[in-house]
Amino acid sequence: MALMNILNTVNHTLDHEMERDNTLVVYGEDVGYEGGVFRATVGLQKKYGKDRCFDSPLAEAGIVGSAIGMAINGLKPVVEIQFSGFILPAMNQIIAHAARMRNRSRGRFSLPMVIRAPYGGGIRALEHHSESLEAIFAHIPGLKVVIPSTPYDTKGLLLAAIRDPDPVIFLEPKRIYRAFKQEVPEEDYIIPIGKAKVIKEGRDITVVTYGAMVPQVQEAVKQLEKEGISVELIDLRTISPLDKETIIKSVQKTGRFAAVHEAVKSFSVAAELISTVNEGAFLYLEAPPTRITGFDITIPLPRGEHHFLISPEKIIKKIKEVVEF
Amino acid sequence: MLIEKYSPLEGKMLSIMDIEGNIVKKDLMPQIKDEKILELYKMMLLTKIADTKALQYQRQGRMLTYAPNRGQEAAQLGAIAATEERDWLVPAFRELGAWFYKGVPLEQVYLYWYGSEMGSKFPENVKMLPVSVPISSQINHGAGLAMASKYKGEDHVTMAFVGDGGTSHGEFHEGMNFAAVFDAPLIVIIQNNQYAISVPRHVQTKTKTLAEKAVAYGIPGIQVDGNDIFAMYLAAKDAVERARKGEGPTLIEAVTYRLGPHTTSDDPSIYREDSEVEEWSKKDPVERLKKYLINNELWSEERDQKQIEEYEELVNATFKRVENSGETPLEDIFKYHYETMTPILEEQLKEYKSNLEGSEK
Numbered sequence A: 001m002a003l004m005n006i007l008n009t010v011n012h013t014l015d016h017e018m019e020r021d022n023t024l025v026v027y028g029e030d031v032g033y034e035g036g037v038f039r040a041t042v043g044l045q046k047k048y049g050k051d052r053c054f055d056s057p058l059a060e061a062g063i064v065g066s067a068i069g070m071a072i073n074g075l076k077p078v079v080e081i082q083f084s085g086f087i088l089p090a091m092n093q094i095i096a097h098a099a100r101m102r103n104r105s106r107g108r109f110s111l112p113m114v115i116r117a118p119y120g121g122g123i124r125a126l127e128h129h130s131e132s133l134e135a136i137f138a139h140i141p142g143l144k145v146v147i148p149s150t151p152y153d154t155k156g157l158l159l160a161a162i163r164d165p166d167p168v169i170f171l172e173p174k175r176i177y178r179a180f181k182q183e184v185p186e187e188d189y190i191i192p193i194g195k196a197k198v199i200k201e202g203r204d205i206t207v208v209t210y211g212a213m214v215p216q217v218q219e220a221v222k223q224l225e226k227e228g229i230s231v232e233l234i235d236l237r238t239i240s241p242l243d244k245e246t247i248i249k250s251v252q253k254t255g256r257f258a259a260v261h262e263a264v265k266s267f268s269v270a271a272e273l274i275s276t277v278n279e280g281a282f283l284y285l286e287a288p289p290t291r292i293t294g295f296d297i298t299i300p301l302p303r304g305e306h307h308f309l310i311s312p313e314k315i316i317k318k319i320k321e322v323v324e325f
Numbered sequence B: 001m002l003i004e005k006y007s008p009l010e011g012k013m014l015s016i017m018d019i020e021g022n023i024v025k026k027d028l029m030p031q032i033k034d035e036k037i038l039e040l041y042k043m044m045l046l047t048k049i050a051d052t053k054a055l056q057y058q059r060q061g062r063m064l065t066y067a068p069n070r071g072q073e074a075a076q077l078g079a080i081a082a083t084e085e086r087d088w089l090v091p092a093f094r095e096l097g098a099w100f101y102k103g104v105p106l107e108q109v110y111l112y113w114y115g116s117e118m119g120s121k122f123p124e125n126v127k128m129l130p131v132s133v134p135i136s137s138q139i140n141h142g143a144g145l146a147m148a149s150k151y152k153g154e155d156h157v158t159m160a161f162v163g164d165g166g167t168s169h170g171e172f173h174e175g176m177n178f179a180a181v182f183d184a185p186l187i188v189i190i191q192n193n194q195y196a197i198s199v200p201r202h203v204q205t206k207t208k209t210l211a212e213k214a215v216a217y218g219i220p221g222i223q224v225d226g227n228d229i230f231a232m233y234l235a236a237k238d239a240v241e242r243a244r245k246g247e248g249p250t251l252i253e254a255v256t257y258r259l260g261p262h263t264t265s266d267d268p269s270i271y272r273e274d275s276e277v278e279e280w281s282k283k284d285p286v287e288r289l290k291k292y293l294i295n296n297e298l299w300s301e302e303r304d305q306k307q308i309e310e311y312e313e314l315v316n317a318t319f320k321r322v323e324n325s326g327e328t329p330l331e332d333i334f335k336y337h338y339e340t341m342t343p344i345l346e347e348q349l350k351e352y353k354s355n356l357e358g359s360e361k
Helices: A006-020 A044-048 A060-072 A088-098 A134-138 A151-163 A213-226 A244-254 A269-284 A302-308 A312-323 B034-059 B073-080 B096-102 B106-114 B137-152 B170-181 B213-217 B229-244 B274-281 B285-295 B301-323 B330-335 B343-360
Strands: A002-004 A024-028 A053-055 A076-080 A114-119 A144-146 A168-173 A182-184 A197-200 A205-209 A231-235 A238-240 A257-264 A290-294 B088-090 B158-163 B186-192 B221-225 B250-255
Touching (some): A006 A024, A006 A168, A044 A053, A088 B137, A151 A182, A205 A213, A205 A312, A213 A312, A257 A269, A257 A312, B034 B106, B034 B301, B137 B170, B170 B213, B186 B229, B213 B221, B213 B250, B221 B229, B330 B343
Parallel strands (some): A024 A076, A076 A114, A205 A257, B158 B186, B186 B250
Antiparallel strands (some): A002 A182, A144 A238
16 A cells, blocks of 8 residues: 555556556656656656657557557557647547447457547646546547546556456546555455446435546535435446446435536536436436536636636535425 | 669669560579479469459449459569468569469359459468558558568468559558568569559659658669569569568569459540550560460460360359358458447447348238
8 A cells, every 4th residue: 555646646647557467558748758648657667668658750540540550560558649639630540430440340450549638727828738628528429438536536547447358538636636545455356447436425415426526526515415415426437338336326316416517517427327317227316416516618728717616615506406495 | 682773763663575475585594393383374364364254244233342453464474483381471552473373262252243252261271361451551461461470480472462553552551661671571662553543653742653651761673674574473472482581571663554444333535545555465465474374385365265165164163152141140240340249239230130030921
């Protein structure tokens, strides 16, 4: 056991798996010598050499496209896109190829590859450094989309992603990269992809969130509980494939539902969650399910970003509306 | 090294055999056994017949959209013949001859153009990726395949194909650059057939040749008469040897011409003159090799005619089987998206199946 934040855990997990599996290669922009702009891969080149952890040319389609070729040819590439907002040049490779190669080749070629990218706002960054694009990836058949919220989960989910035979988009909540530490076991463990986690059981309302929003919601829940509202809090952990069962079971118990994320509201993960609730627990509902999300706007630059971000106060207010409906 | 004698910047193009099948550069004639030349010729012939037939089937309403290869047989087969079974082939979509050489059965080729994913599930020993419709994106896959071969310490090379239009694409640049930076054993063949659908070569780029783009990547590039199978073979052989020795990628521009339409949906008479097509027909690569073979008493018109009839029969019989292959099994459209079907996919399949059963009652 060692105390680690999410960022240390990413580094520890890559190290753990590179030690165990010499087909694993790690690369991306600034990933090798420097260890990444967030230092997620620091020390790996020194330990495993330039063949296994290296700097790539500054070209996202090249990074993802070459990873596809490597995965077909027996390697397990774990590539880093420096910020999820920089992933757009690679979308052709991700959507047109990574997601489809298994189906296109009727199972002959699988792509055991992971695309890591820090996502989300709240770090007072430049344009294109704060995006939450998870719904775009979740919309694409053939991709898996995973977002951890704690150091412990980061290790278990990242190991599951690396060992998964299909391509996984692994979005890291950079706002809470260094926010808190947790005991992370040295030993090997997997957290299965496609399983949500009930963080806290409750009676009055089911609240589903993930990634960097988890601590914000937890703070809100503390306040709500003081006021006598019992919240069942679920961390989605995997966006796609969605763990419908856990969500439906919970709403059947609580009868109320709220989804919380930073990404924009329309056509969002929250929209999908509410459809899931309607399909699976409609007759149990005592109030209209709600979305607590970003507005349908481009995430503002730092001088206006606070209007966009989801504060515990916003969450408390909305949840009270649902409970008191 | 070949490239030093044929710098694209000096406007030189490698060519060995003239349009009458005469070897005009005897010193450059590659050492290929007569049996192999015959094998390549037969494959060109099969490519030509399978291609021409596919177009006919489409015109008869029996085949879906098809992208013809006529005129480009030497560019495809000359290049791939320089590789071995252990090497990778990364196609764009117009390399029928190379697919055959690699071992893709004709039945699968037709299945693909007939609208079935099974046409892209090649036998295990065929080291070839499926067709890549997004232009040039496959160059990055080629770079990755080659980087992995190098990482594993194997002497396998990767040969990737792209068209003249494809060189305008950002992914062409990214893939070439990756391969060059990492000294990946990649050979990129540009089939410059003069048109990207309707857009002529000179609209794609300001450079005089496509081969000279190699200069920007710090790698060798060479322009070759793409309708001369011996010139294509020689250039590719040189590039393959370099790649195997760890000396990195090579760019080969095959100067050729698409005698047919871009696809069966295209009408080339809108954008090019008949006289131009006639001019290029005189350079037909299949005719050219046939003349060489006959000149050298390795082949005859009679054997040619017999071979054509044999292939026509084979092609017709194969297409009939494809026409009778039936629909894609329902499960298949669901079950290959992930190694294990997700609960959501299982639910959707189950619901659809029960609807189908319900409608049958």
